[in-house]
Amino acid sequence: MTLTQLKYVLAVDTYRHFAAAAESCFVTQPTLSMQINKLEKELDVLIFDRNKHPVEPTVIGAQIIKQARTTMQEAKRIEELVKGSKGQVSGEFRLGIIPTVSTNLLPRFLRVVMEKYPEIELKIEELQTEQILEKLDRDQIDAGILATPLDKTGIIEKPLYYEPFMAYVPKGHRLENEDFVLHSELRLSDMLLLKNGHCFRDSVINLCASAFPDDHSNHKTLEFQSGNFETLIRLANNGFGMTLLPYLMALDLGEEERQFIKPIEHPQPTREISMIYSKVQLKISIIDLLAEEIQAQLPKKLLSPQAETVVNPKIDKKLAG
Template identity: 40%
Template sequence: MTLTELRYIVAVARERHFGRAAEACFVSQPTLSVAIKKLEEELDVKIFERGATEVSVTPLGEDIVRQAQSVIEQAGAIKEIAKRGKDPLAGALRLGIIYTIGPYLLPELVKAVIDRYPQMPLMLQENFTVKLLEMLRVGELDCAIMAEPFPDTGLAIAPLYDEPFVIAAPTTHPFASRDRISAQELKNETMLLLGTGHCFRDQVLEVCPEFARFSSDAEGIRKSFEGSSLETIKHMVASGMGVTVVPALSVPKEPQPHLRFVPFEEPVPTRRVVLAWRRTFTRYEAIAALRNAVYDCQLGSVTRLS
């Protein structure tokens, strides 16, 4: 049994395809297939079920793949320990971030990291929460910035900040002249929402549960529209298609010609943004450095947490 063989089975479990796994490992498919067959024969177990179009992991294989990932991480930790003796922050940090945080935090965060920790470049991955959690689990990411709640996966978590929600309306809408708006008033509006998969969509539906049913009937076509990004939805709002709810960091610093952002009345809905990482991740100094860099960012509309 070798680390290379363990990396191969982790890749196949992730890709569910021998060809894609071989590409990810930079080897030919026959080389990967032969190595996995050799490992299965050595262990005298079947790790994968080979189907016509997809590869699945057997129940016992799931346990083996999970242990293989742990072994690979521990082997990598030996190199990290050696690096930490020279410079604890040396080397890239693989950071995941959800779509509704990335565009608004990263410009400040990347600058702060470059200024304070030039020896620790950030390798960035934007994605949905569920995908980032999976990438953390299999070791493709070192840490991720996400919004709670998300499934308990045994990750270590450090709170970063609480971010209030804000209502976005076209300047021609009656809301545009208001100082504050209650969540109850939104139930009579045409609401623009992010598409399925975005955790911020679910958080908005907690504030405005009346819109949860609109995606499944004809009335929903008139009452609720979906967009692929917050910026797309803002353009739809500006054109007069309806109103939406956005996180405070997404509000532009300069006034917008066709958009008005109005705070909620108390109690103001918020989301908690956290930094998450595997408990087995050994670069504790890098995690602390990233948190300090977030705290260095000019985030005037949020409440920082220690």
């Protein structure tokens, strides 16, 4: 049994296709298949059911894959221990980040990190929260940036900043003449939302439900199969309601659109944005420097929660009804 064989097994489990797995490992399919066959003969079990399409692990195969993942993680940690002992900050770092954060956060810190730490090979993937958690569990990414708290066993949450929710109130809206938006004016029936799967959508639903619990007019809420705020802004400008935006998104709007941004009354609702990683993660030096560089590029007022309240990034069923 070799680490290479275990690597090939994990690749097949990930892609559920031998050809795709071989391509991801930069080997030919016959080479990959031969090594997996050798391992199966050595163990005297079938790891994969090749009659299924896509390929699926057998019952014992699933257990072997789970242990193989742990073994590969431990092997990688030996390398990280050596680098850490030498004070090296280098190597591949795989980062997942949710879409409602990536657009306005990545441009703020990426260039600085790449110029200061050219030895770090950053691989960044835009993922939704559940995908980040799944890939962390499967050791397919090293860390994720998303909205917290999550309170997941085995996961460490390192808060980066606290981002206020800002109201986008277009011309002609019932609130256009207000200097700020009251909590009681946050009505779900008047709110343009992102599609399912976005934690920002869930936070907005929680916020509206807690501020105006008697508003159950969900039928008036427009939902789009799109994950971008630009669409919501255009629809708001055309009279379809209002929307809420993260602070950094509002900050990056053009001058014409920024005039429609209004703060929400205190205590101002916020979302907590954190870097999350496994409790056994050894690339802590890279995680720490990334967190430091991110915070250095942000307005200082976002770095502590102060009097703001953090909104639950997952729908509170008690509030949402």
